[in-house]
Amino acid sequence: MTSRNKAPLTNDSIIDEAAHWCMRLHSGECTDQERKEFDHWLKSSPVHAREYKAMQEIWFFSERLPRKAQRPNALPSYQRPLTRTLCSRLRPSLAMASTILVTLFVGGWFGWQKDLVPNWYQHFSTSNVVQRVELVDGSQVELNLNTAFTYLNFRQHRSVTLTDGEAFFKVNKDMSRPFIVKAGKGSITVTGTQFNVWKYADQVIVTLTEGSVKVMNDADGAKQAAMLSPGMQARYASSMPHISVQFVDTESALAWRDGKLILNNLTLVEALPLINQYLDKPVLLGDSAPVNSRIGGIYNTRNISDLVHALPRVLPISLSQNTEGNVIINGK
Incomplete structure (x- = not known):
């Protein structure tokens, strides 16, 4: 891989x-x-x-x-x-x-x-490089590897749709036109602030470094909202009944900007979405996989495939491959 x-x-x-x-x-x-x-x-x-x-x-x-x-x-x-x-x-x-x-x-x-x-449309996508772009409203965005989003500039609001990957936003302040990022089944609304949005499948993580943001989750038609202050992180997904909010180490959460993936003693279930973001084909958990086994460390985002193949050395697992080319994690 x-x-x-x-x-x-x-x-x-x-x-x-x-x-x-x-x-x-x-x-x-x-x-x-x-x-x-x-x-x-x-x-x-x-x-x-x-x-x-x-x-x-x-x-x-x-x-x-x-x-x-x-x-x-x-x-x-x-x-x-x-x-x-x-x-x-x-x-x-x-x-x-x-x-x-x-x-x-x-x-x-x-x-x-x-x-x-x-009156304005912009589309950006990356594959194997981190890219910094400026939107027409003056906001700056840094895109992680394998990321894509569109920007639409309306008279009374600004709209971003993050379809894949991860991006860090420095939003140009405009109290009259809120800046809305749509990701998964929810959205993040600000007027001027700095925050990070990560999306994989239906999972979304929002990390705030400056200002305040309102996180909305519309999964199953039941709207939920959470207000974040600096240092806070919100998670939501269609499978989650509520928005999860906690304080985090923002430097670790944003380490991708320095080409690093930091896994802080995560279970395999928690770590795989973060790992899969950097791979052509996602790694899958087999029926016998020890899903509660934990993994930690700092890894180069350009060599995540090396991390995957090294897992059997540190965890009680074996690796196989299915007919579509996905690596499968199995228990030993």
Whole structure:
């Protein structure tokens, strides 16, 4: 098993392919054979799935634009508005792109005023490098390995959707426009602060270093909320009945920014999601695995596969592999 080794940024050809499939599937003329080809393309690479999801978000917001509205004299001025992003992503079909652009110009201003439509879209993803980016509102974000998120800039709020991985946010203060991070079944709301969000499958961990945040969990339709102060950490997941809150060592929680994974005497069940974040294929627990065995130590995030293969030396386990290539942990 090896850690991921791919280009950190998505190339234009994959974006073009994602745009093509998005338009074909929404055209109403897609054949069964094309759908099979699309399924094969989507499953052939995690990057394909990420870019198609980003394209779907653009399509979704274009459909929310009002169809009847007078064109304003001027739109809010930004360097790269949503319309330019749509142009670049929808190159494969000029007719379709033109239709969407007309809709954007006609209804965009009205949607912006009603806080329904963003005037800016940004998408970021990493694979084998940590990346630092700046959002259009001035906020700064540091992305861990294998992380992806989108940013949408609305008139009355700012919205981030973290789809994979982990990110540290330094939010530019704006009391009139809350900054909302959606992760899993919940969300984190701030106006200006510094905090870390980790997501794996349906599990989310929020660690606060400065300011305050409101953590919401909407699992099973039962909304729960928790307010965090610096040094506090919140966990939630669809399988958890309540948001778990505790004080933690924030330096250990954010050690990934220095290329380290710190495991503080965790059980295998607790440690595997943190380990799997850095692997191509997740390590799985077999039926006989000693799930309560504990592991600790400091590890290089670029060599997590070495950690996995060293586990039998320190724990009463053996390793096997299934037909899909996943490493399976079994008891000895």
